[in-house]
Amino acid sequence: MQRNTDTFLSWGFNDEDVAHLIHAAPGILSLSTNRLHQTFAFLDNVGVKKENIPETLLRCPRFVKMNSNNNLLLKKNLLLRHYTKAEVAAILRHTPQILTCSHDQLSSRLRALEQSGMLHAVMNRVAMNQDGQKDDKGRRRQ
Numbered sequence: 256m257q258r259n260t261d262t263f264l265s266w267g268f269n270d271e272d273v274a275h276l277i278h279a280a281p282g283i284l285s286l287s288t289n290r291l292h293q294t295f296a297f298l299d300n301v302g303v304k305k306e307n308i309p310e311t312l313l314r315c316p317r318f319v320k321m322n323s324n325n326n327l328l329l330k331k332n333l334l335l336r337h338y339t340k341a342e343v344a345a346i347l348r349h350t351p352q353i354l355t356c357s358h359d360q361l362s363s364r365l366r367a368l369e370q371s372g373m374l375h376a377v378m379n380r381v382a383m384n385q386d387g388q389k390d391d392k393g394r395r396r397q
Contacts, residue, residue: 262288266295268309279316286320294319298351301331302344315351330354330361337365345377 263273276283283291298308312319321327331354334343346353350373353364368374 258288259284259286259291262291263309266308267306272309272313275313276316276319280320283316283319291319294321297327297331298347301334301347302340303348304344307348311348311351314349315355317355318351321355326358327354329358333358333361334365342378346374349373349377 260273263276264270268276294312295305295308298311299305303311331343334346338346346368350368353361353368356364365374
């Protein structure tokens with residue numbers, strides 16, 4: 256258990272974040288540190304910045320228990336066919352639960368996000384960040 260806690264802390268989680276994750280998904284305590292690192296590395300590899308990984312996983316604690324296996328890679332590749340890496344990172348950061356649905360449901364979930372306007376709002380944030388205007392908390396970037 257302590258090794259898992261240390262792993263979370265090394266990826267930027269604080270004690271309160273870890274407590275919330277354990278409460279929401281107690282099974283994470285039984286995961287190996289290697290498995291946790293794989294999950295965090297998956298998010299890092301799709302463009303979610305390391306400092307945003309805690310926030311992303313707190314939005315969907317069960318994602319921590321997902322395996323970055325072929326199914327997850329297929330979903331990532333599907334997203335990358337339609338969106339840039341920065342857009343995929345933004346989608347996952349704001350709605351990580353989208354990767355918990357089946358591969359068949361992914362397209363319909365993305366359409367629902369588009370129709371609700373949420374995907375457009377996320378893409379606007381990405382565009383603003385790429386222009387260097389503001390960060391995700393509305394602060395001016397240096």
